[in-house]
Amino acid sequence: MGSCLSAEGAAALPYALAAAAVSASTSASDDVGNSIKRGNSRKKMRTDSSSLDSNMETWLHRVPGRLFLNGSSEVASLFSKQGKKGINQDAMIVWENFGSRTDTIFCGVFDGHGPCGHMVAKKVRDSLPLKLSAQLQLNSIREHGHDNIKSSALESLASEDIALMLADEEARTSNHKDSRLDFFMTMRGPFLKAFKVMDKELKLHPSIDCYCSGTTAVTLVKQRHDLIIANVGDSRAILGTRDEDDSLIAVQLTVDLKPDLPREAERIRRCKGRIFALQNEPEVARVWLPNCNSPGLAMARAFGDVCLKEFGLISVPDISYRRLTKKDEFVVLATDGIWDVLSNKEVVDIVASAPQSAAAQAVVDLAVRAWKSKFPYAKVDDCAVVCLFLDSNSNHYSAFTSTQ
Secondary structure, three states, X not given: OOOOEOHHHHHHHHHHHHHHHHHHHHHOHHHHHXXXXXXXXXXXXXXXXXXXXXXXXXXXXXXXXXEOOOEEOXXXXXXXXXXXXXXXXXXXXXXXXXXXXXXXXXXXXXEEEOOOHHHHHHHHHHHHHHHHHHHHHHHHHHHOOOOOOOXXXXXXXXXXXXXXXXXXXXXXXXXXXXXXXXXHHHHHHHHHHHHHHHHHHHHHOOOOOXXXXXXXXXXXXXXXXXXXXXXXXXXXXXXXXXXXXXXXXXXXXXXOOOOOOHHHHHHHHHOOOEEEOOOOOOOOOEEEEOOEEEEEEOOOEOEEOHHHHHHOOEOOOEEEEEEOOOOEEEEEEEOHHHHOOOOHHHHHHHHHHOOHHHHHHHXXXXXXXXXXXXXXXXXXXXXXXXXXXXXXXXXXXXXXXXXX
């Protein structure tokens, strides 16, 4: 349990920002005219960006099969509830017929943190699926012989990402008979590029301050019997499936990417970031700047959080694959407001026992009650849950019922 950002760090950081602002204004005092021009330019950029985001949001709201409010469809149930910490910083999405394919669904939950966390989570919810779809289409064009086509996304790749893609291409060529490996390799590259471009866009966004704000993202694409998951942060995906005795069990599909995981800690410390827990939260490892006790981020990977990107925090997703079988019944994606108080098995049992259309709300309602009983003096965290049911006919558009 614990806030994603340390209260101590949140209090300390604004002073550093204020000092930087004073320094910047002092050094610019000799060029007032240019400063005014630059200020007007930045203001215009913010206005244009806000208008673009608004237009995109309006268009997205009209897309058939794209669900982002509390409610349900024939294949999914979604529910989010604001906690007691302020504005709801969680976001969620289910996009049926993703990429104009009737057999494909995109799902995701996003847990924002920091002063602008709600804006970051919403931006990633809206933009990341579009970037992934564009990368998949670009891959499709390239596979049909148009290898000379380039995009800004491709040009922004670092050398290590290019190496990964070349390795993926080689593996895909040498294992073309294995359709499962082919699906994984086809999806892995676009996921990596979409996440990279998304984080770069946030860093440069003129109207969303991502310096000490960010979001998690646990996302999946289901295509027929293939499931690929890309995860950043400490939101989680689990699978409800049957074992050999036909008993319902929970299988965790993602790893909570906390700073004290050995591979994450090694990277952060190698980049001069610091990891330690506060005395009043000894169980919550946090990431800190090298010479400043801020911001105290309780995860090792995230979108945004620009202040930590040079010190080991990354937005590269942890990507995994699963071939679905008849024993697999549903997938649950949820933010840590759920997992801080409910076990994987408890969540699976709740979903299995609730009406499909109300499954996500049932999980959230139980989590809220668990918060009040287990941590009566703590503020209830925001909660967001997406339940994707695997035994429904998802090869057509499903009518959406909203409760908001």
